[in-house]
Amino acid sequence: MESGDAGHRTPPITVILPDGQEVRARLHARRRQENGWQYQVGILIWRNSPNGAAEPAEHRAWVSPAHARPLPDVSYQHVPTRTDNALPHRRQPAWTIQHLPHRPGHPSATLIHVIGCTPSDHTLDREQALAALNQPRAAACRECAAATSLTPGNQQTAP
Structure with missing residues (x-):
């Protein structure tokens, strides 16, 4: 880089x-x-x-x-x-979804991110993020700790 x-x-x-x-x-x-x-x-x-x-x-x-x-x-x-500090404060964390296309030797997959980790125009609330994570070939991003923010009892706010 x-x-x-x-x-x-x-x-x-x-x-x-x-x-x-x-x-x-x-x-x-x-x-x-x-x-x-x-x-x-x-x-x-x-x-x-x-x-x-x-x-x-x-x-x-x-x-x-x-x-x-x-x-x-x-x-x-x-x-x-x-x-922007003038934005209303979110009470729940927000996530985004990234669809990775099929490549030779790699099936298509879905990654769930904490908002801001990866450019995306599809935001999810907690329930939607959990539902997406439960789909086949779906995973939480390791870079932004999306899995940690989606664990039960972890109610942190979005960045």
Whole structure:
């Protein structure tokens, strides 16, 4: 993994461009606002230098979960996460669901995350997360301790 200018890890992520192309980018930050999650992604593109030569330059933009897709087996736990303090406080933890597609030698699977661990636009309450976890080929993310937050009696609040 590479380090960004803030010294944090910038894991790779897939970004869906307006014309439908999918490109590899870097996830620099994520933030939760009143209208949902947003992800700051950096895409490496070409720009003209002062001497007229083409040089690589990173373009950063904030995108919605519909335009950013996590990569399997990539940890996003070190990505800086911001929450708007004006948002109402949640009484129950919230989780997200990630569907991993079938790959040769690996059947499709489902991962349950604590909200903010992986970009997703599908949030779940406690009952929905437990129901999803009980489905075949479903597991809790080890990076964000989703399993710990879903154990009986553990009623912690979402980050």
